[in-house]
Amino acid sequence: MIALVPLTAVDPETVEALLDRAFGPDRRTRTAYRVRGGALPVPELSFAAVDADQRLLGTIQCWPVELACDDGTAIPLVMVGPVAVDPAHQQGGIGRALMERMLDAVPGCASAGCDSLMLVGDPEYYSRFFGFTDDRTGAWRLPGPFEPRRLLARGDKVPDCAGMLGPRVRQAA
Template sequence: MIALVPLSAVEPEAVEALLDRAFGPERRTRTAYRVRAGTLPVPELSFAAVDDAGALLGTIQCWPVALACDDGAEVPMVMVGPVAVAPERQQGGIGRALMERMLEAVPDCGAPGCDALMLIGDPEYYARFFGFTPERTGRWRLPGPFEPRRLLARGDSVPDCAGMLGPRVRQAA
């Protein structure tokens, strides 16, 4: 049996080890890491999949980012991903279950940007199963290389402006 629990219930070292296994240690050089640099995951939207023995099987992390539009507006958003699954458990529906759980949590999320989700991923998969599209992302810039067709978003507040996507560092309360 697999349980989906808040990411905070899992040791951060276990999450990092899983990410290394799923994506390799070079993962930290990817553009997505630059987009979310210096931020902490949005707790309401970040989950882990664990088995009965408590072994970590997968994670989804979501990050506070913002689109700094060229007209001066700054739109808070949430970057979805990475969605990581232990290599030996891939293709078993864990990643999909994590995405579904995250999307179920969106209506109750009080963090800024929860109504404007974005990710870098396979458009055929994320559009078909989760409604992410490139419709409003065509004029966005990122702090590193990316394939424009893989820059996807969903939500009522996704901006349709030209601008630079980057981290939105949380302020202490």
């Protein structure tokens, strides 16, 4: 039996170890890490999948980011991901369950940007199952390399402006 619990209920070092197993030790060099910057995850939208023995099987983290539009406006968004599943448990529906749990939590989320989700991921998967599209992301820029077709968003308030994505909230030094 798998339970989905708030990510805050799981030891952060265990989460980091899972992310290393799922994505490799070079994961921190990816552009998504630059977009998130020093932000802390949005707790209302970040979850963990644990088994009956409380072993961590997967996580979803969501991050406060903003789109700094070229016209000078800054629009809060939430960046979804990574969705990480322990390699020994992949292809069992854990990642999908985590995405569904996160989306179910969106209406009750009080954090700014929860009504405008974005991610970098496989458009065939995230469009088909979760309604993410690249309809309004074509003029967005990221602080590093990315494939524009993989920059996806979902929500009625997703902006359609040219601009740069970056972190919204930074941790204290």
